[in-house]
Amino acid sequence: MTEPDTAAGKGKALLVRRRPAWLPWAFGLVVVLACLGLQSQLYTGQERTITTVFMFVALAVAWNLIGGYTGYACFGQVGFFGLGAYTTVVLVVHGGLSFWIALPVSAVVAAVFAGLIGLPLLRLKGHYFAVATLGVAEGLRELVTNVPRWTGGGAGITIPSTGDRAPTQWLGNDGFYLLFLALAVVAAVVVALISRGRTGYALRVINQDEDAAAAMGVNTTWAKTVAFGVSAALTGATGAAYAFQQVSIYPERLFDVNITVLMVVMVVIGGAGTISGPILGAAAIAIASEYLRQHFTEVHTLTLGVLIIVAVILLPQGVVNFARDAVRDRDYSLLSNVRRYRL
Amino acid sequence: MSQLLQATVYGLLQGGLLALIAVGFSLVWGVMNVINLAHGSFVLIGAYLAFELHRQLGLDPFVSMVPVAVALFAAGYLVQRGLINLVVKAPIFITLLLTFGLDLVLVNGLLLIYSGDYRSIPTGYAGDGFTLFSGVRVPVGRLLAAVVALAITLALVAAMRKSRTGLAILATGMDRGAARLMGIRARHVYALTFGIAAALAGAAGAAVGAVGTFSPADAGRFTLFSFVAAVLGGLGNMYGALLGGMVLGLVEAWGGQLLPGTLVNAVAFAVLVVVLAVRPQGIAGRAFYSTRVEV
Numbered sequence: 139m140t141e142p143d144t145a146a147g148k149g150k151a152l153l154v155r156r157r158p159a160w161l162p163w164a165f166g167l168v169v170v171l172a173c174l175g176l177q178s179q180l181y182t183g184q185e186r187t188i189t190t191v192f193m194f195v196a197l198a199v200a201w202n203l204i205g206g207y208t209g210y211a212c213f214g215q216v217g218f219f220g221l222g223a224y225t226t227v228v229l230v231v232h233g234g235l236s237f238w239i240a241l242p243v244s245a246v247v248a249a250v251f252a253g254l255i256g257l258p259l260l261r262l263k264g265h266y267f268a269v270a271t272l273g274v275a276e277g278l279r280e281l282v283t284n285v286p287r288w289t290g291g292g293a294g295i296t297i298p299s300t301g302d303r304a305p306t307q308w309l310g311n312d313g314f315y316l317l318f319l320a321l322a323v324v325a326a327v328v329v330a331l332i333s334r335g336r337t338g339y340a341l342r343v344i345n346q347d348e349d350a351a352a353a354m355g356v357n358t359t360w361a362k363t364v365a366f367g368v369s370a371a372l373t374g375a376t377g378a379a380y381a382f383q384q385v386s387i388y389p390e391r392l393f394d395v396n397i398t399v400l401m402v403v404m405v406v407i408g409g410a411g412t413i414s415g416p417i418l419g420a421a422a423i424a425i426a427s428e429y430l431r432q433h434f435t436e437v438h439t440l441t442l443g444v445l446i447i448v449a450v451i452l453l454p455q456g457v458v459n460f461a462r463d464a465v466r467d468r469d470y471s472l473l474s475n476v477r478r479y480r481l
Numbered sequence: 482m483s484q485l486l487q488a489t490v491y492g493l494l495q496g497g498l499l500a501l502i503a504v505g506f507s508l509v510w511g512v513m514n515v516i517n518l519a520h521g522s523f524v525l526i527g528a529y530l531a532f533e534l535h536r537q538l539g540l541d542p543f544v545s546m547v548p549v550a551v552a553l554f555a556a557g558y559l560v561q562r563g564l565i566n567l568v569v570k571a572p573i574f575i576t577l578l579l580t581f582g583l584d585l586v587l588v589n590g591l592l593l594i595y596s597g598d599y600r601s602i603p604t605g606y607a608g609d610g611f612t613l614f615s616g617v618r619v620p621v622g623r624l625l626a627a628v629v630a631l632a633i634t635l636a637l638v639a640a641m642r643k644s645r646t647g648l649a650i651l652a653t654g655m656d657r658g659a660a661r662l663m664g665i666r667a668r669h670v671y672a673l674t675f676g677i678a679a680a681l682a683g684a685a686g687a688a689v690g691a692v693g694t695f696s697p698a699d700a701g702r703f704t705l706f707s708f709v710a711a712v713l714g715g716l717g718n719m720y721g722a723l724l725g726g727m728v729l730g731l732v733e734a735w736g737g738q739l740l741p742g743t744l745v746n747a748v749a750f751a752v753l754v755v756v757l758a759v760r761p762q763g764i765a766g767r768a769f770y771s772t773r774v775e776v
Binding site: 205209211213255258259261262264265266268269270272273274276277280281283284395399402403406410436437439440442443444445446447450451454476478479480481 | 510514516564566567568569570571572573574575577578579581582583584585586589590593667668671701705708709712716741743744746747750751753754757758
């Protein structure tokens with residue numbers, strides 16, 4: 139995400155002492171341990187809610203790699219989610235393979251698929267890329283719906299997870315809590331490592347000015363494809379876990395455009411191009427959405443829409459980026475955000 | 482053979498309606514670089530307004546098209562002035578998300594008021610039809626909808642190229658900064674553009690209500706169709722959107738004849754992705770705004 143620079147802010151930033159490099163890792167470790175400890179304190183319903191939060195954390199972090207760091211607004215992310223889910227279904231139902239084999243295979247399949255479509259699509263910019271990826275996801279859904287022999291078609295399909303035909307027993311609420319927590323942690327660590335490495339810098343440069351990056355000798359095609367593939371792999375693995383958790387899956391739910399948009403909303407509201415932003419955004423929105431669903435069943439989606447509108451207008455650069463800039467520039471007014479982007 | 486002819490006629494008629502929806506969408510995209518994800522819900526609001534006007538006053542949908550378009554123009558103007566103008570200069574996700582939030586609010590508002598049931602506006606003539614050569618049937622309602630849609634689209638394109646307001650809109654789309662230097666009020670022009678797009682969507686909604694059924698769940702489909710049509714035709718190119726809508730209607734109708742199930746949708750998306758990958762400027766040649774300056 140391009141942020142308009144404030145020259146004064148840059149100068150002050152030099153005076154701020156850098157925090158030690160291990161601090162975020164230590165903080166992350168504490169959070170993970172807290173999540174592990176929290177599990178024994180939760181009722182079943184709460185445990186499911188937090189499990190959903192973990193899932194969205196993994197998805198948002200994965201989207202951030204291609205959408206936040208690289209600036210390629212992928213609107214077909216749910217395609218990788220559904221692809222991972224259906225790969226697992228086909229492997230478990232038709233191949234009789236264990237879920238623990240199907241999960242990594244689904245990640246690989248999603249990554250390979252992303253690599254293949256990435257070659258032509260990553261040459262597109264801006265809205266064109268967004269629309270093309272949206273088209274790919276919708277096309278995948280239609281494809282899945284129309285091969286009922288393998289996927290059960292529009293009516294859906296059930297993974298055998300109990301009884302003699304089950305290659306892997308259903309994990310139960312406790313098991314899925316741990317599985318989704320693990321997926322969220324893996325996603326966050328992978329993205330954090332990439333963002334601190336050479337590829338991460340390449341991605342940020344692509345976001346700023348792709349032509350200049352290419353002219354400076356950055357292999358932009360490689361960096362973009364890696365970001366797209368890794369993002370797809372993480373999303374595909376999460377989709378695979380989701381399919382096994384839900385047991386019965388059908389295309390309408392697994393290729394729901396709203397899942398993509400939720401990922402984007404979480405990243406944008408949390409702060410694109412940061413590690414903590416998508417995690418915070420995903421947790422906040424998933425919990426808010428769940429709360430609204432339980433207490434205002436009739437109007438919960440409508441309220442979510444209003445929240446999105448307000449958040450996007452007041453915090454277009456996300457909470458984390460806003461907080462960082464606000465501390466640096468000593469400007470805590472939300473209205474200066476509005477002033478920056480309004481016509 | 483006559484089946485294929487029949488499908489072609491249906492495809493062209495449906496294409497006319499899709500074109501009317503897509504033109505407004507394409508205009509907003511081309512002029513402001515905003516993808517309006519709420520476009521489909523404007524179509525539905527138009528349909529429900531026409532539905533109400535028919536229920537309360539007994540107005541024919543092709544008559545109520547006019548007040549519906551006026552109402553949606555006003556609503557669109559206010560939405561752009563009060564909401565979207567606040568984030569027009571932000572990165573592209575922001576406007577996408579804003580219009581998505583708007584779409585959530587509108588679709589769920591409609592769901593609360595009208596529930597998810599399918600509705601239609603009864604007209605005396607919708608079922609009537611006449612037979613063309615070699616047994617091809619043309620339903621009167623659909624023919625009327627397509628003709629009206631095409632007439633409005635062509636009138637709009639002509640107005641954009643001839644009138645001062647139209648030229649101001651096109652100029653702002655090409656270079657907002659320069660347009661402002663020429664004394665064009667960008668805020669007003671953007672609101673006007675969005676209002677026109679909403680009015681066209683509303684008019685199309687009234688026609689959709691006259692020829693078929695609708696429910697709030699259809700909003701996403703209409704938005705997606707406008708996407709595909711606008712991209713097929715070339716971004717911001719209004720004749721292109723017209724062409725894109727026609728192509729989409731034909732692909733749907735032919736695909737429905739030849740392919741099993743809903744595979745036709747997969748084909749439509751495949752066409753979209755291939756066109757994008759090979760010719761991002763659209764099949765109609767150069768995009769009208771290919772020279773636009775980002776400010």
